[in-house]
Amino acid sequence: MTLHRLPRTALLLFLCTFLPWITSSGPMAAAAQPAATISQSGPERPNILLFLVDDMGWMDSSAYGSEYYETPHMERLAAQSMRFTDAYAVPLCSPCRASILSGQYTSRHGVTSASGHRPPAASGASPYPEKAAPNQELLYAQSKNYLEPGIVTLAEVLRDAGYRTGHFGKWHLGLTTPHRPDKQGFETTWHCAPDPGPPSYFSPYGVVTEGRPTGQNKVGNITDGPDGEYITDRLTDEAVAFIRAHKEESFYLNLWQYGVHGPWGHKEKYTKKFAKKTDPRGHQRNPIMASMMKSVDESLGRILDTLDELGLAENTLFVFYSDNGGNVHSNVLDDRKLAAVKPGHPKYEFLQDWRKWAGPEPPTNNAPLREGKARIYEGGQRVPLMVRWPGRIEAGSTSEAVVGPIDLYPTILDALDLKKPKAHVVDGVSILPVLEQTGTLDREALFTWFPHIIPAVSVRAGDWKLIRRWEPHPDYPEVRELYNLADDIGETNNLAKNMPDKVAALDKLIDAFIADTGALEPKPNPAYSPNAAAAARGPSAGLVPKMSTMEIVDGSLRVTADGKTPFLGTGAVKHTGPLVLRLRARSSKGGPGKVTWKTAAQENFPAEGQSVPFTLPAGDEWQDLALELPIKGTTALVRLYLPAAASPVDIQSLRYTAKGSGERVRAWNFTR
Numbered sequence: 001m002t003l004h005r006l007p008r009t010a011l012l013l014f015l016c017t018f019l020p021w022i023t024s025s026g027p028m029a030a031a032a033q034p035a036a037t038i039s040q041s042g043p044e045r046p047n048i049l050l051f052l053v054d055d056m057g058w059m060d061s062s063a064y065g066s067e068y069y070e071t072p073h074m075e076r077l078a079a080q081s082m083r084f085t086d087a088y089a090v091p092l093c094s095p096c097r098a099s100i101l102s103g104q105y106t107s108r109h110g111v112t113s114a115s116g117h118r119p120p121a122a123s124g125a126s127p128y129p130e131k132a133a134p135n136q137e138l139l140y141a142q143s144k145n146y147l148e149p150g151i152v153t154l155a156e157v158l159r160d161a162g163y164r165t166g167h168f169g170k171w172h173l174g175l176t177t178p179h180r181p182d183k184q185g186f187e188t189t190w191h192c193a194p195d196p197g198p199p200s201y202f203s204p205y206g207v208v209t210e211g212r213p214t215g216q217n218k219v220g221n222i223t224d225g226p227d228g229e230y231i232t233d234r235l236t237d238e239a240v241a242f243i244r245a246h247k248e249e250s251f252y253l254n255l256w257q258y259g260v261h262g263p264w265g266h267k268e269k270y271t272k273k274f275a276k277k278t279d280p281r282g283h284q285r286n287p288i289m290a291s292m293m294k295s296v297d298e299s300l301g302r303i304l305d306t307l308d309e310l311g312l313a314e315n316t317l318f319v320f321y322s323d324n325g326g327n328v329h330s331n332v333l334d335d336r337k338l339a340a341v342k343p344g345h346p347k348y349e350f351l352q353d354w355r356k357w358a359g360p361e362p363p364t365n366n367a368p369l370r371e372g373k374a375r376i377y378e379g380g381q382r383v384p385l386m387v388r389w390p391g392r393i394e395a396g397s398t399s400e401a402v403v404g405p406i407d408l409y410p411t412i413l414d415a416l417d418l419k420k421p422k423a424h425v426v427d428g429v430s431i432l433p434v435l436e437q438t439g440t441l442d443r444e445a446l447f448t449w450f451p452h453i454i455p456a457v458s459v460r461a462g463d464w465k466l467i468r469r470w471e472p473h474p475d476y477p478e479v480r481e482l483y484n485l486a487d488d489i490g491e492t493n494n495l496a497k498n499m500p501d502k503v504a505a506l507d508k509l510i511d512a513f514i515a516d517t518g519a520l521e522p523k524p525n526p527a528y529s530p531n532a533a534a535a536a537r538g539p540s541a542g543l544v545p546k547m548s549t550m551e552i553v554d555g556s557l558r559v560t561a562d563g564k565t566p567f568l569g570t571g572a573v574k575h576t577g578p579l580v581l582r583l584r585a586r587s588s589k590g591g592p593g594k595v596t597w598k599t600a601a602q603e604n605f606p607a608e609g610q611s612v613p614f615t616l617p618a619g620d621e622w623q624d625l626a627l628e629l630p631i632k633g634t635t636a637l638v639r640l641y642l643p644a645a646a647s648p649v650d651i652q653s654l655r656y657t658a659k660g661s662g663e664r665v666r667a668w669n670f671t672r
Contacts, residue, residue, distance in 0.1 A: 046389065047316040048158065048252040048412055050100070051303065053296055054093060054170055054197075054261040055373060057326020057366045058382045059284070060293060068279035069293045073301035077320055080388050082397045082435055087385030088404040088460070089324045091374050091450050093196070094172045095143075096323040096405045097256070101153040101173075101184065103409030103426035107449040107519035109151060113143035116172040117195045120145050120179070127520055134529040134549040134562075138470060140451050141520035146174030147184065152421040154409045155185030155252060161418055164188075164246040168239045169256035171220070172196060180220070186254070190238045193220040198258045201265020203229035230267060232259050232292075236299040240306050247310045255303065259296045260363065262330060263350060266291040271357050283365040286358045314390045317415055319408065322383035326364040328372035333360050339576065340600025340634035370491040376456045376467055377491050381448055389415070393435045401434045402446050402460050411435070427517065445506075447513045451522065459509050465491075466506035470522050482506070527562075539670055542572035548644055555671045556650040559642055567641040573666045576634040578659035581627045583640075584652040590618030591643025599633035616643055622652060628659060 058064060061071040063078040090096040090106060098104075098111035106112045110127070121127075127141040147153070159165045166188035167181040174180060174194060181189045192198045192205065199205060204224040225234050239255045266288045274287035274294075284290070300320070307313040331354050338355060341348050366372050366379035373380055385403065387393060392415075406428030413420060414430035433439030445461035454476055458467045463486035469479045482496040482503055496503050514521065531551035540550060540557055547563025559566065573579070581595060594613045598605045612627050638656075642649045655667040 044315075045163075045250040045416060047250055047312060048163070048319075048416075049303070049307075049316055050252075050254050050256075050319045050321065050408070051300060052097075052100075052169075052254070052256040053320075053322045053384075054256070054258055055324060055327045055363070056260060056293075056296075056322035056384060057364050057372060057379065058369055058384060059366055060260075060289075060322075060326050060364055061297075061384060063386070064384050066279075066284060067281050068274075068277065068284035069290050071293060071297040073297045073304060074320070074384075074386075077300065077304065077318075077386050077388060078396070080390070080395045081318070081320070081386040082388075082393050082399055084385040084387075084399050084401065084403060086400050086402045086460075087321070087383055088381050088402070088446060088448065089322060089383045090405065090448060091324050091376055091380040092452075093170075093261075093323040095450075097171075097173055098147045099405040099428075100321075100408050101147065101155065102151045103154070103406050103424075103428045104151075105406060105427045105447060105449060105513075105517050107447075107514070107517040108425065108427060109148065110144040110520075111147060111173065112141075112449065113452045114172065114196060115143050115145045116174055117193070118145045119175055128523065131527040132525045133545065134525075134527050135533040135545075136525050137528050137533065138522035139525045140455055140522045143452070146176075146179035149178055149183060152424040153185045154412060155181075155254075157185075157413065157418060157421055158252045158416075159185045159187065161416070162250065164249050164251040165253075166239075166242045166246075166251065167191060167254040167256070168242070169235050169254070170194075170198075170258050170261070171256070181254075188242055189220075190222055190235070191220045192222055192258075197261040197263055198231050198265075201231050201258070201263065203227060203231070203234070205231065230265070230295065232257060232295045232299055236302050239303060243303075243306055243310065243312070247312060255299075257296055257299060259299075260289055260292040261327075264288055264292065264331075264354070264363070266357075267295060270294050275357060281367075283367045285365075286361040286363055288354065288358050289363045316389075317412065318388040320384065320386040320388075321405075321408075322385075325369070325372045325375075325378075325380040325383060326366045328362045328364060328366060328379065329374065330363055331358070332362050333358075340636070342601050342633070345601045368490050374453050376448060376450050376454070376458050378465075378485070378489065387435055389435070394437060397437070399434055401431065401441055403431050403434075403441070404428070404446050404448075407431050445509050445513075447510070449513075449517070449519055451520075455522065457510055457514070457519075459506050459513070460485075461506060461509060463487075464502065464506065466496075466503060466510070468507065468510055480507075540668060542570055542666070543668065544569045546639075548642075552670060553650070556652050557668070557670045558648050558650050559644045560648045561644040564645065565641060566644040567639045569637060569639050570666070571637050573635050573638045573656050575631075575656070575658060575665045578631050579629040579635070579665065580657050580659050580662075581625075581629060581640075582653075582655045582657070583625045583627070584622055584654070585616060585625070585642075585649055586620060586622050587616050587643055587647050587649045588618060588620065589643070589647040590616045591646045592616075593643050594641045595627055595629060596639045596641070597629065597631055597635055598637045599631065600636040601633050602636070605637075605639070616649065 059066050061074040063074040092114040094114045094116040095106040095111050098109050102109050128139045155165045165186045167186040168190045171191045171194040270291035271287045274290035369379035370377040371379040410426050410428045410430045414432045420426050429443050445459050448458045456467050456469045463484050465483045467481040480496040481494045483491045546567050548566030549560050549562050592615050594611050596611045652671050653669045656665040
């Protein structure tokens with residue numbers, strides 16, 4: 001091996017040992033220049049900087065092909081880096097962040113959903129709920145709400161190796177003090193309480209609090225700046241200050257931006273410009289997202305400039321990455337949704353702002369990829385990844401290697417000649433051979449474990465991708481989907497039925513992955529009722545039994561109590577103004593019931609004032625009831641409480657009509 005290809009640690013050891021003899025005439029000269037003067041704790045070791053963007057899709061920069069977003073600094077970085085075309089994240093943020101810090105698959109560390117802002121579960125509690133609704137056949141394990149303190153994080157390894165460590169920005173890996181970044185190896189932190197997004201993109205940001213009730217926007221340890229200060233800029237200020245403070249030391253810096261996640265605060269001077277721009281590709285057209293992306297790009301530029309100014313760029317391993325695919329689901333507004341939120345509602349000003357600038361547009365568009373954030377398709381998990389290390393990584397290079405968040409941990413340790421911590425399992429592999437173009441990845445396949453929303457697991461092996469679901473979904477009826485991504489990057493042609501051998505081979509890889517990582521597969525729901533499931537799919541679709549079960553019996557819907565206050569809930573009754581509910585039902589024992597509702601402008605069901613009582617007479621005869629519901633605003637949810645605790649209630653029909661006109665809003669008829 002030539003001298004310039006020696007690992008850095010070995011090279012330093014060589015110089016410390018032999019340089020005195022080479023440059024002097026004898027032992028006394030060597031004694032005058034002791035080896036300790038060349039310290040391996042000094043800035044000779046490369047700095048590590050991870051710039052993480054939130055919700056940035058694969059196509060959300062000009063460096064990756066967008067012709068709408070303007071990101072010159074990302075283009076600048078791409079020209080200096082290796083740009084990955086097949087890099088993966090996880091469909092939601094917290095699981096990806098936990099995998100970056102642990103080097104482990106989500107199925108091993110247990111953070112599988114974006115619930116890091118919720119209180120931790122009780123010690124020893126089962127990850128599975130005790131039961132689910134009777135129409136649900138399976139119980140899915142719940143995500144851990146924090147990264148386990150016992151996991152040896154990347155920050156802890158680097159801190160213990162003498163690195164100065166800092167975390168700035170979004171955390172979302174644990175609500176309470178034992179689960180904050182300062183307990184996971186970061187010496188310097190500046191972050192909001194671990195919510196999905198910041199309480200505000202503009203200062204004042206909030207106040208410090210611990211263990212606050214869910215839903216309140218409070219702040220971790222950040223401090224307010226001047227009124228109107230933009231948090232993307234402030235995070236950059238804090239990161240620059242950290243770099244300057246440790247320019248003579250080796251440092252590991254996490255700059256995890258809140259952009260471009262909700263609540264979508266944006267600089268109007270930029271938004272106005274993008275509102276006048278059109279996308280030549282015809283896909284991206286949201287000026288709010290373009291404005292936020294421009295601010296993130298400016299942040300990146302300032303960090304790159306600071307490294308250049310301080311002479312640190314050559315000695316910094318720089319990683320640019322996103323935590324999941326672009327958001328294509330949020331804030332798709334229509335007139336009905338806007339009309340439902342009145343002045344004074346917490347979301348009123350925001351929705352009016354979104355309507356002004358974005359209208360019905362979702363945050364972004366991931367075309368040619370399918371879908372986006374929170375989905376296991378390519379749009380939800382394929383993301384931008386650029387890695388720069390001058391002298392070690394060829395500038396302007398690209399790679400089609402299939403890599404993921406689990407790979408950053410072992411790659412960074414490999415680059416620094418640091419050993420993996422004992423007794424800590426690392427699922428990822430070092431991508432250093434790919435970065436330096438000296439070899440390929442030592443891995444057959446990459447997996448994504450995502451048992452939430454539309455529960456599934458996927459495997460990417462070469463050009464092939466298999467998606468496996470445990471049960472069909474109304475929108476995704478196939479439990480196996482097979483795609484050749486080289487030919488079909490948009491995942492439009494499911495080859496599973498035509499290629500059973502390929503499905504079987506990839507299924508075996510998934511089985512081995514589940515066994516190796518201890519993945520918690522769904523298990524049977526003890527409360528499951530086939531009749532209830534059939535009812536939920538059939539004529540009662542849109543009705544949700546709570547503290548009750550329902551099944552179709554002899555041309556009626558039978559509701560049986562499974563708790564103290566059984567009711568049928570529905571979100572399918574959408575109307576502005578008063579309604580009339582016509583109910584045809586019977587019960588052998590009868591009893592009191594009521595109808596309550598929540599409007600779109602209300603966060604919760606009011607404790608009183610929005611309830612209409614009724615009494616269902618006892619007997620075997622069908623009873624016809626007409627209830628006037630004096631609704632003000634647009635209905636969001638309606639609950640029909642029934643006297644099923646005394647005896648089952650049979651319903652032949654229920655019909656919601658507009659008061660006055662009699663126009664049908666929603667109806668269910670079970671006699672057909």
